[in-house]
Amino acid sequence: MERLWAPWRMTYINNIEEEKKEGCFFCNAFAETGREVENLVVGRGRDAFIMLNRFPYSNAHLLIAPARHFGTMEEATDAEGAELWRLTTLAKKALSNAFSPHGFNVGINQGRVAGAGVLDHLHLHIVPRWDGDINFMPVFADVKIIPQALEETRNKLAPYVEELLAGSRS
Numbered sequence: 344m345e346r347l348w349a350p351w352r353m354t355y356i357n358n359i360e361e362e363k364k365e366g367c368f369f370c371n372a373f374a375e376t377g378r379e380v381e382n383l384v385v386g387r388g389r390d391a392f393i394m395l396n397r398f399p400y401s402n403a404h405l406l407i408a409p410a411r412h413f414g415t416m417e418e419a420t421d422a423e424g425a426e427l428w429r430l431t432t433l434a435k436k437a438l439s440n441a442f443s444p445h446g447f448n449v450g451i452n453q454g455r456v457a458g459a460g461v462l463d464h465l466h467l468h469i470v471p472r473w474d475g476d477i478n479f480m481p482v483f484a485d486v487k488i489i490p491q492a493l494e495e496t497r498n499k500l501a502p503y504v505e506e507l508l509a510g511s512r513s
Contacts, residue, residue, distance in 0.1 A: 369394075369408040369464040383497055386434070386504035390426040393434045393504060395497055401470050402491050403442050403500060407431050408466040415453060415465060427467060433511060434469050437503035444471035 372382040373392055379385070383395040385405070396404040407430050409423045419427065435447060448470040452459040 367412055367461075367464050369406075369461070369466060370412050373408070373410045379501075380494070380497065383493060385497055385501045386430070386437075386508050388426050388430050388508070390420075390423045391430050393430055395493055395500075396468070397493065399470075399489055399493075401472060401476060402489050403438055403444075403471050403496050405434050405438065405469040406466045407434060407469065408464060412464055414463040416451065419465065427465075429511070431467050431469060433507045434504065437500060437507055438469065438471050440503045441500045442471055445474050446472040448472060 372378075372384055372394055373387075375382055383397060384392055385395060386393040390411070391407060391409045394406050394408070396406050407427055409419060409427060411423065413419070416424075431449065435449070438444060438447070449467065451465070451467050455462060
């Protein structure tokens with residue numbers, strides 16, 4: 344029998360991280376400059392930032408969130424909306440450069456019935472997809488296999504994001 348190890352999933356299962364830190368994890372991650380690696384932040388703009396999803400649907404699943412805490416698209420200022428879209432486009436390019444996915448799912452889940460896990464801090468999802476990335480595990484075992492550690496994914500992706508951010512500032 345082959346064993347599949349994903350020890351980081353116990354944090355999700357036990358909700359350990361939500362119990363340790365108070366407040367919004369997006370707000371905490373944006374405020375804690377100098378802790379990008381621990382918070383899985385791969386890039387920052389003026390009004391928004393890019394981070395890895397700690398509980399991803401697929402390898403290199405990114406979240407783009409505004410710096411300001413609000414829950415719906417309608418609450419975004421024009422500057423925040425523009426920055427969210429700019430960083431989403433930049434993150435998609437960085438994912439293409441770093442991982443060469445065959446496609447992407449990009450979206451916003453608004454409301455619990457739409458799949459939103461965080462209701463009060465708007466964020467976008469970018470999920471890279473590869474031919475054959477869906478296999479028998481989700482069907483038979485309700486298990487999704489993520490083939491790379493989050494820290495390794497962050498370390499591979501961050502230089503591409505920083506290069507694109509630097510180019511967009513000039």
